[in-house]
Amino acid sequence: MAKQRKPPRYVARPETEVLSRGYDPSLSVGSARPAVFRSSTYVFSTPESAERAFEIALGKVHAVEDENVELIYSRLSHPNAEILEDHLVPLEVGASSAAVFNSGMAAISTLLLTLCRPGSSVVHTVPVYGGTHMLLYQLLETHGIHPIAVNAGDSAGLARAIAEAENLAVVFVESPANPTLRMTDIAAVVAAADKCAERPVVAIDNTFMGPIFQHPLKLGADVCIYSATKYLAGFSDMLGGAVVSADPELVSHLRSTRVMLGNILQPDECWLLDSRLATVSLRMHRQSKNAKRIVDRLVGHPQVSRIHYPSLFDDAEQKRIYAAQCDWPGGIFSLDLGGDKRKAFEFLRRLHITKNAVSLGGMESLACHPATTTHSEMTDDQRDGAGVTQGLVRISVGIENWRDLLREYTDALDEL
Ligand SMILES: Cc1ncc(COP(=O)(O)O)c(C=O)c1O
Structure with missing residues (x-):
């Protein structure tokens, strides 16, 4: 058998990376495009591997570099989610990891449920997508999480709300805002958040402009959220959601909540969305x-x-x-x-x-x-x-x- 050449050790540009990284054809019997792994569960090579995989999945220990951790069960993760998450990263300038969900609302609710506790507050811009508005006011508020609305684009109002909010967990910005396209200064929001004694997470719903025309992580935001249903999927034929971040710890927390909520994107949908990213x-x-x-x-x-x-x-x-x-x-x-x-x-x-x-x-x-x-x-x-x-x-x-x-x-x- 011919010896495999080692891949070059440079990072290519996003359009190239999205087609080339994170997928090993040898794991899909040589197929040029990934196979769809429709399995709900995965066979362990040994009971010890199963034990190790669970310890890592439950956050009891960290995987060592290049460790081959065995897959467990598709609600936790599956190959198509991992391939898709790897391909989302190069598209978002400044990102290092991503988590995929079965809708944009699943991504938003998982983020807020992970970061907020009863008594937390969330400063958010208005208008926001109607579903996000309902989540904040019809579900989270009834669980003691306080939404604080500030008009999109009002940098002074946002800075004041961020400084004054008690137990501020998240600043949630939709920019441009749906449907008025009103923009919020992301760098100014990040600067206001940086002044807080307990730094809140700055989350940007980047559905309208991202990942191509607007790069919130470069401006200091912590996470970009997507309704992947929209431009990422691009054909109005599927639902999906994604969170992309420069903070692998934060993404790992979101993945843990995703396991509990059971809202990971399914293998077929991951495969479909993955094939849309290059365009x-x-x-x-x-x-x-x-x-x-x-x-x-x-x-x-x-x-x-x-x-x-x-x-x-x-x-x-x-x-x-x-x-x-x-x-x-x-x-x-x-x-x-x-x-x-x-x-x-x-x-x-x-x-x-x-x-x-x-x-x-x-x-x-x-x-x-x-x-x-x-x-x-x-x-x-x-x-x-x-x-x-x-x-x-x-x-x-x-x-x-x-x-x-x-x-x-x-x-x-x-x-x-
Ligand atoms: C800006 C924005 N964020 C989030 C969502 C929710 O996404 P999904 O419908 O994929 O749950 C939408 C849906 O229209 C949206 O427009």
């Missing part, structure tokens, strides 16, 4: 270019009172944050049709290429009315404060030809 940069660039070309031509349409899109920000502070924090404006924009719900519904009714559906980040364009769908759990006051008006339509631009999308939006607006 996330290509897709996001195309979606961002499409969205920018469209919004630039919708500006000034008489039916559109406002377009929420990073390259169109008029607020000086928002412009500053965007320039400092993001490489490109991304594939999502929201149109405000004069705060008029009827007009928003009529607009949606006239779309054919773009489907009226929640979710975002898929290769096909989707549009929704956040006030009555994704953000319907917020009170009217909360929605008003956050700019989620009744006339707001959120559009996630896909990879179609942008001219066809522009024509459909212009025709629908003209008919209103």
Whole structure:
């Protein structure tokens, strides 16, 4: 048998690493792409190996470098999760480890349940995705965890809330915010957290811009959270979630909670998501270019009172944050049709290429009315404060030809 050449000892760029690291073909009978390991349980080579694997899994001892720890049971981990986690790391600048979950909400709830105790508080930006809002106010608050809301982008308000909160466990920032695209200065949040006697964990929901256009770990954040359902998966055909961090200890805690909650991403879904990672940069660039070309031509349409899109920000502070924090404006924009719900519904009714559906980040364009769908759990006051008006339509631009999308939006607006 020919002697295997040793791989070179340099770290390649993300687009290369995502296709080459963390997968050993010899463990998948030489298959160029990983096999799917659908097993729920794994056979131990010896009872001693089983004992050792359990001791390590339960955190009683640490594995030594290069130790071959045997797999136990798929709720703890499985080969496809390990391959996927290895491939997520190079995509997130500054990351060293990742954990995958069966939805974005599973990732967020696992993080908050791991880090918070009764009496803890969580400072969070508003608006946040409706599911995160429900988790904070309908579940965690009833267990004695106090959510403290601050408007996205309000750096002074966030610094004050972070300094004053008692037992602050987590600062949870969604930037850009869903669905107003309002941005929060991540470096300023990290600086405020650094001043706390007990440093809270700074978690950024990076679903809208990451991992390609915004790099929170580079700005000092502790974790990036993803609804992998969106851009990472990219085809609106699966649910998934991920947490990526520069802190392996923190990720290891999350994995322990994941074992108890039983919310690891299943092998088939891991395999599917893994195969999508290599194209996330290509897709996001195309979606961002499409969205920018469209919004630039919708500006000034008489039916559109406002377009929420990073390259169109008029607020000086928002412009500053965007320039400092993001490489490109991304594939999502929201149109405000004069705060008029009827007009928003009529607009949606006239779309054919773009489907009226929640979710975002898929290769096909989707549009929704956040006030009555994704953000319907917020009170009217909360929605008003956050700019989620009744006339707001959120559009996630896909990879179609942008001219066809522009024509459909212009025709629908003209008919209103
Ligand atoms: C910003 C953001 N975070 C988290 C989630 C929740 O993700 P999932 O639906 O995968 O649970 C969503 C879903 O729309 C989202 O938009």
